[in-house]
Amino acid sequence: MNIVNFINRFPDESSCIEFIKNQRLQQGVICKRCSFIKHYWLENKKSFQCSACSFRTSIKSGTVMENSNLPIRIGTLAITFISVTKKGFSAAELQRQLGLKRYETVFRMYHKIRVVMGKRDNIYRLEDMVEYDEAFVGKAINNRTKGKLKRGRGSQKRSKVAVMAESTVLEDPDSGKLNKICRYFKMKKIKNLEAKTAQLLFKEFIDENTVLQTDKSTTFSDLSDCIDVHVREISGTNEGNFNLKWVHIAISNLKKHLQTYHMISERMMQNYLDEFCYKLNRRYFGQKLFDRLIIASIYPYWHDCG
Numbered sequence: 001m002n003i004v005n006f007i008n009r010f011p012d013e014s015s016c017i018e019f020i021k022n023q024r025l026q027q028g029v030i031c032k033r034c035s036f037i038k039h040y041w042l043e044n045k046k047s048f049q050c051s052a053c054s055f056r057t058s059i060k061s062g063t064v065m066e067n068s069n070l071p072i073r074i075g076t077l078a079i080t081f082i083s084v085t086k087k088g089f090s091a092a093e094l095q096r097q098l099g100l101k102r103y104e105t106v107f108r109m110y111h112k113i114r115v116v117m118g119k120r121d122n123i124y125r126l127e128d129m130v131e132y133d134e135a136f137v138g139k140a141i142n143n144r145t146k147g148k149l150k151r152g153r154g155s156q157k158r159s160k161v162a163v164m165a166e167s168t169v170l171e172d173p174d175s176g177k178l179n180k181i182c183r184y185f186k187m188k189k190i191k192n193l194e195a196k197t198a199q200l201l202f203k204e205f206i207d208e209n210t211v212l213q214t215d216k217s218t219t220f221s222d223l224s225d226c227i228d229v230h231v232r233e234i235s236g237t238n239e240g241n242f243n244l245k246w247v248h249i250a251i252s253n254l255k256k257h258l259q260t261y262h263m264i265s266e267r268m269m270q271n272y273l274d275e276f277c278y279k280l281n282r283r284y285f286g287q288k289l290f291d292r293l294i295i296a297s298i299y300p301y302w303h304d305c306g
């Protein structure tokens with residue numbers, strides 16, 4: 001999907017409503033009151049009506065457009081913009097591109113889109129071989145917090161982010177040279193660099209049969225509780241650089257990506273990481289990214305595994 005395709009595919013509001021309606025029916029509309037799944041479409045109300053209890057679900061209800069006055073076409077255009085830009089938009093830039101007056105409306109919707117991106121990626125666990133490292137990224141500090149910072153500790157001005165990369169070693173049949181390809185990434189904001197924090201992440205996001213690769217930090221000295229095999233490498237050596245290749249590339253790209261925005265607060269950091277990771281994990285989707293993002297964006301918000 002690009003902007004020209006968008007104009008051809010969705011020339012007006014009713015073509016957008018028809019599209020979103022059909023997408024929602026395909027996913028299955030579930031009645032909020034009685035959980036029944038059979039619904040009728042009420043054209044004049046732009047709503048689905050439960051055929052068991054007559055409860056109505058509006059076309060926007062539960063989607064990222066819920067509680068906004070935005071026309072469906074503008075919401076769909078926002079999703080198009082977000083899906084076509086690799087670098088990501090600031091909410092202010094998106095507001096300008098959509099020609100909207102209120103910043104908050106755009107900000108709230110963009111926030112929800114990032115939340116659904118995070119939820120989608122949280123469904124999957126990494127497996128086989130996983131590289132793990134931690135990074136510091138710049139964050140916004142408000143004036144009240146500024147006064148409380150201890151001198152000489154630059155790390156207080158940065159958020160800590162755990163980065164995981166699922167990678168596979170491949171051997172070139174001719175030269176015998178080893179290379180590594182990477183599939184999926186996960187990035188999670190963490191409170192501290194303690195072993196316990198890393199262990200909780202591994203339990204939640206990495207399959208227990210994974211070969212985990214980290215640097216030689218003492219944080220990782222005992223992970224037998226949550227992971228089977230664990231290879232520790234000294235970063236800076238050839239072997240260390242090879243084993244942590246993708247996680248280091250991802251960290252450097254993440255830092256560049258975050259420069260697109262003005263400083264991001266600690267509270268919002270995960271939201272931005274979720275967008276970055278969602279697109280990174282779907283980097284080969286091309287035009288299909290729009291369809292995937294639409295499906296995620298209209299999946300009822302109150303379902304956890306949307």
Ligand SMILES: [Zn+2]
Nearest residue numbers: 031034050053
């Ligand atoms: Zn019902």
